[in-house]
Amino acid sequence: MRNNYRNYMRLQHRFPFLPPDATVVSRHIAVSRHDAHLTFYNASGPIYRCQEDDQSALRIAAAVLTDPDLDLAKAHEVAEVLGCHRTRVFEYRRRFRDGGVEAVGVQRRGPRGPHKLKGEALLEVQKLLDGGASNRRVAEVRGVTEGTIRAAIKQGRLVANKHAKRRSRSEGGSSTPRERNDVDIGCEGGVAVKRTPERAMARLGKLGEAAPEFTAAESVACGGVLVALPALLEQGLVEVGEAVYSGLRNGFFGLRSILLTFAFMALLRIKSIEGLSGHAPGEFGVILGLDRAPEMRTARRKLQELAERALAGEFSQRFTRRWAEDRPEVLGYLYVDGHVRPYHGRRHRLPKTHVQRRRLCMPATTDYWVNDAEAQPLLFVTAPANEGLLAMLDGEVLPRARELIGAERRFTVIFDREGWSPARFKKWRERGIDVLTYRKGKYEDWPPQCFSEVRTKIAGNEVTYLLGERSVLVSNTLWMREVRRLCPDGHQTSVMTTRQDIAMLEVARRMFSRWKQENFFRYMRHEFALDHLPTHAVEAADPGRLVPNPAIKEKESELQRLRSEFARLEREYGKRALENPERQRSTMRGFKVANAQLTQKMRLLTTRIIQLETEARALPRRVRIDEILDEKQVVRLERERKVFLDTIKMVAYRAETQLANLVGPLLPYREDEARSFIRKVFELPADVVPDRDRNRLVIRLHSMANPRSNRAVAQLCSVLNELCTRFPATRYTLRFEPPVSQE
Secondary structure (H helix, E strand, O other): OHHHHHHHHHHHHHOOOOOOOOEEOOOOOEEEEEOOEEEEEEOOEEEEEEEOOOHHHHHHHHHHHOOOOOOOOOHHHHHHHHOOOHHHHHHHHHHHHHHOHHHHOOOOOOOOOOOOOOOHHHHHHHHHHHOOOOHHHHHHHHOOOHHHHHHHHHOOOOOOOOOHHHHHHHOOOOEOHHHHHHHHHOOOOOOOOOOHHHHHHHHOOOOOOOOOOOOOEEEEOOHHHHHHHHHHHHHOHHHHHHHHHOOOOOOOOOHHHHHHHHHHHHHOOOOOHHHHHHOOHHHHHHHHOOOOOOOHHHHHHHHHHHHHOOOHHHHHHHHHHHHHHHOHHHHOEEEEEEEEEEOOOOOOOOOEEEEOOOOEEEEEEEEEEEEOOOOOEEEEEEOHHHOOHHHHHHHHHHHHHHHHHOOOOOEEEEOOHHHOOHHHHHHHHHOOEEEEEEOOOOOOOOOHHHOEEEEEEEOOEEEEEEEEEEEEEOOOOOEEEEEEEEOOOOOEEEEEEOOOOOOHHHHHHHHHOOHHHHHHHHHHHHHOOOOOOOOOOEEEOOOOOEEEOHHHHHHHHHHHHHHHHHHHHHHHHHHHHHOOOOOOOOOHHHHHHHOHHHHHHHHHHHHHHHHHHHHHHHOOOEEEHHHOOOHHHOEEEOOHHHHHHHHHHHHHHHHHHHHHHHHHHHOOOHHHHHHHHHHHHHOOOEEEEEEOOOOEEEEEEOOOOOHHHHHHHHHHHHHHHHHOOEOOOOOOEEEEEOOOOOO
């Protein structure tokens, strides 16, 4: 907001007649909407005007304004004005550069019919098919694609030759799942081991990495996961991996194939390396462009090789910097929360912490995740010995966030009441960091008249809040703003912030949106197996770490036992006093004499309790862990493999989110249906057909359950095809073909 205001004032200074309703796009460009027209301004005045519904003119504007030579605006800035994705702006710019104005024009849409195969052409094609020619041969003769022939057959305009399928096999046509299965189980080197010469070279160390090779294959299981490849590559999966690790030791499976394997495993919900054994290796290999997927021990060995380089931290940070540079506008609000990963093993002694979802204190490691303003994962930090949220904020999270965002920009961190500390809030505010959190402790309720009704929309749903606000002195010198929500049951939820420049509704909306991060943790645990431990290996931990003194715990346990015994004796003493027959012991002295033995036990217990309390107070509360355990026992779970795989899962989640955002508007229940829809697309069978003449890898998706879903898939394929994504290490451009409609 502050940057937009600065840009607006800069434009006003250079051009004092900027319309009052103008919106700043960049520091060089502003835009205004009036009478169904868009007008773009720079310092010299209006430079471009068009109607809001003129798609061709808007595409030209997007191409010209984002031209790198002019440097007027960034792609994401213009995309926000036009209401489209930034990848569309890149595509308009490329088309304009290659083909001029006509290339970016909107083509007239209308009812489509057969435009290549009709009339005499259709009859000639049918004669060729009846003569025994394969679909591929007919397509070559007529100068059309094989997909055109297949579509005409599915539509009933052509009748397929019953011998064409067998003939196409001899000509190198598509293989069926049964044919691939028969070949895979008959391989002498193992299931689906077909590229024997390359594997022999790899065994001798003379092959750096097997290159992807594709042959036509029908109905490849889970071939729909290739839909995610453009998003994975845009997130930088292969680019960042090669920049950090460079490569692996010579072998058949290299860095590129391993990165894609782990990413596809995450998207297909294969939750562990052991889960690879439940999927046909040959079918997975078709997706990778190899003969088969790596087997379990190969995947473990490659993961171990990556861990030995100790570069997982740099691997994760590269992605964080990439995402921050790509979308700096979502870094104004950062959600911070801890996620506890329990350890169920018995071999090692690990620090314990409270696992809230199980309501137990058990061995575990704690990761503190930072999500951006849209609740997308940005980075995570593993706490040493399960340090608390406040200590991790001050020592790890906020310094890394400041380095990421920049020294001058203010930002707001949002967390729960575990991080409550007015003294830290004051220090952070002086460093340009605001806080938004729940109030900790007891507080008196406000009168109902302090609240007013506020309406807003969240995720397309109408929401009504009863809100009120005050300024509260939380320490001697720190005033904070308190915003409360009155719930229907009468409970008042208190939200505290050091921000004074945002509306009351915005404070409540941002704080209550923290549940998006909670939902992110739950989704990652169930869908991406975030709690799975890739290894039970350990590494040395800091032997000087201070831990609670176990001697104090022993004395407190003994004290608890003695106090329980003393309380039991007290009850017995009182019972005897109540039931005392006065005619036998009419005085207190007589009662004490009769119960002298019980009194003596109570006095001895009192003396022992006082002695133990004195000894416990004299002991230090915390001691070094190497004073308690042998140095070999001071360990923690290995972090390299965990950080590497968690980063892969984070990349896969963001790629899935990107695809869900594309299909969301096409579905009736966007928030609830988009992700499940994308998961179903990943599981679709698909035909994988290389088109060597056009350097394309055609992915023909099979049909989903209903026409509405097929239409959404068609729209998704249309967007992905505009990206012109190349399969890594090949010359093939990915071409996605949706299911052919039968309507």
